Amino acid sequence: MEYRDYYKVMGVERDAAQDEIKRAYRKLARKYHPDVSKDADAEQRFKEVGEAYAVLKDPEKRAAYDQLGADWKKGQDFQPPPNWDQGFEFHGGDFAGGGGEEFSDFFESLFGRGDFRGGFTRADHRQSRTRGEDTFARIVVDLEDSYRGATRSITLKHTEIGEDGRPRVRDRTLNVKIPKGVRPGQHIRLAKQGSVGVGGGASGDLFLEIAFRPHPKFLVEGKDVYLNLRVAPWEAELGASVKTSTPTGDVSLTIPPHSKAGRKLRLKGRGLPGKEPGDFYAVLQIALPRAGTDKQKTAYREFASAFDFDPRRDSEG
Amino acid sequence: MAEDNRNDILQCEIIETRREMSLADLCEVCTVTSERVVQLVDEGLVEPKGREPAEWRFSGRSVTRVVVAERLSRDLRLNAAGAALVLDLLDEVTQLRQRLLRLEQTDEY
Numbered sequence A: 001m002e003y004r005d006y007y008k009v010m011g012v013e014r015d016a017a018q019d020e021i022k023r024a025y026r027k028l029a030r031k032y033h034p035d036v037s038k039d040a041d042a043e044q045r046f047k048e049v050g051e052a053y054a055v056l057k058d059p060e061k062r063a064a065y066d067q068l069g070a071d072w073k074k075g076q077d078f079q080p081p082p083n084w085d086q087g088f089e090f091h092g093g094d095f096a097g098g099g100g101e102e103f104s105d106f107f108e109s110l111f112g113r114g115d116f117r118g119g120f121t122r123a124d125h126r127q128s129r130t131r132g133e134d135t136f137a138r139i140v141v142d143l144e145d146s147y148r149g150a151t152r153s154i155t156l157k158h159t160e161i162g163e164d165g166r167p168r169v170r171d172r173t174l175n176v177k178i179p180k181g182v183r184p185g186q187h188i189r190l191a192k193q194g195s196v197g198v199g200g201g202a203s204g205d206l207f208l209e210i211a212f213r214p215h216p217k218f219l220v221e222g223k224d225v226y227l228n229l230r231v232a233p234w235e236a237e238l239g240a241s242v243k244t245s246t247p248t249g250d251v252s253l254t255i256p257p258h259s260k261a262g263r264k265l266r267l268k269g270r271g272l273p274g275k276e277p278g279d280f281y282a283v284l285q286i287a288l289p290r291a292g293t294d295k296q297k298t299a300y301r302e303f304a305s306a307f308d309f310d311p312r313r314d315s316e317g
Numbered sequence B: 001m002a003e004d005n006r007n008d009i010l011q012c013e014i015i016e017t018r019r020e021m022s023l024a025d026l027c028e029v030c031t032v033t034s035e036r037v038v039q040l041v042d043e044g045l046v047e048p049k050g051r052e053p054a055e056w057r058f059s060g061r062s063v064t065r066v067v068v069a070e071r072l073s074r075d076l077r078l079n080a081a082g083a084a085l086v087l088d089l090l091d092e093v094t095q096l097r098q099r100l101l102r103l104e105q106t107d108e109y
Helices: A006-010 A018-032 A042-056 A059-066 A105-111 A143-148 A233-238 A294-305 B023-030 B034-042 B061-076 B080-106
Strands: A135-141 A150-161 A167-178 A187-190 A206-212 A218-221 A224-231 A240-246 A249-255 A264-267 A280-286
Touching: A006 A018, A006 A042, A018 A042, A018 B061, A042 A059, A042 A105, A059 A105, A135 A150, A143 A150, A167 A187, A167 A206, A187 B061, A218 B080, A224 A233, A224 A240, A233 A240, A233 A280, A249 A264, B023 B034, B023 B061, B034 B061, B034 B080, B061 B080
Parallel strands: A135 A206, A224 A280
Antiparallel strands: A150 A167, A187 A206, A218 A224, A240 A249, A264 A280
């Protein structure tokens, strides 16, 4: 099993005062809270910090951990020395460092498994029937899934209590129907797919937060979908009819004369579907043809001579 | 429960577009007490339609706001006012990030 450097995780020196450790923990908990941070590894970091704090905030556990010595490196293969904790007295409970997740094997080899699951996810064993916990995960879907609806197979790390009463993590595959019209940041709820209840209590629910995989062409903002549409200078100025792609297929779009770069052309109701569907916007970008041949250079010069045009003059007409 | 239903397709609902809910429904979905919801309503963290708690109707969005507020309160020791502020700012950050992504893309040509 891998050694974990709790001081490094917390970003404090080995001789840090308890107050310093507390401050470091609070700062990191805010930074990596999975509801606040959008970093992909936020949840992992949040758990690591919670585990480190569970040890370092407790002077008894901290002293025992320190006794292992400072020579270990993160990730190094670790076995606790025999009787390593002899002479240390531990008081159980109060491990509510983070969100009630399980700690690492490293932690458990040192401090045991016990009843350390803190926070609201801890089942109350005094009650005979308890509803299972709600569980949460983030899933990534494609823009097209929202337009058409789709069935996606997702694999989640699922924690369950084994026959020996200990929590264990295993992969769990679910086929989920992604509802048409779902938007990034929205949540879908799968009733009764959370943790199992205790003593015949109902299962909790599974909540999935939806994120969209970045699309090579389209960008999503709320329920609206954007496309950057490149047009030639003459198309923008004289007007044109151009073919453009939308998530529901190609359409012919009329570019009004005198259009400027950044002009948004709206296709109402062609954004993400729903009771109140979003809109689709083509945002004009003016692409300049490169003058390679003499003929093309001449064309640019004639173009210039036909206008009394200074782009640096305050605003053009 | 929690078997691998590899062949079953699970139906689900989008919480945010769920139809409106009573106080009791919201408490059930979020696993919170009605006293706690009253507290969150007092802070404006969720804004039901209707005057009296018995008449309250909550939008689907209230579910995620309450659930996230509960996690923030527990993990970061925020009170209801602090959680409400964080939720509002997170909404704003999300909007701004999406817009930024779109505008940054515009420059690449």
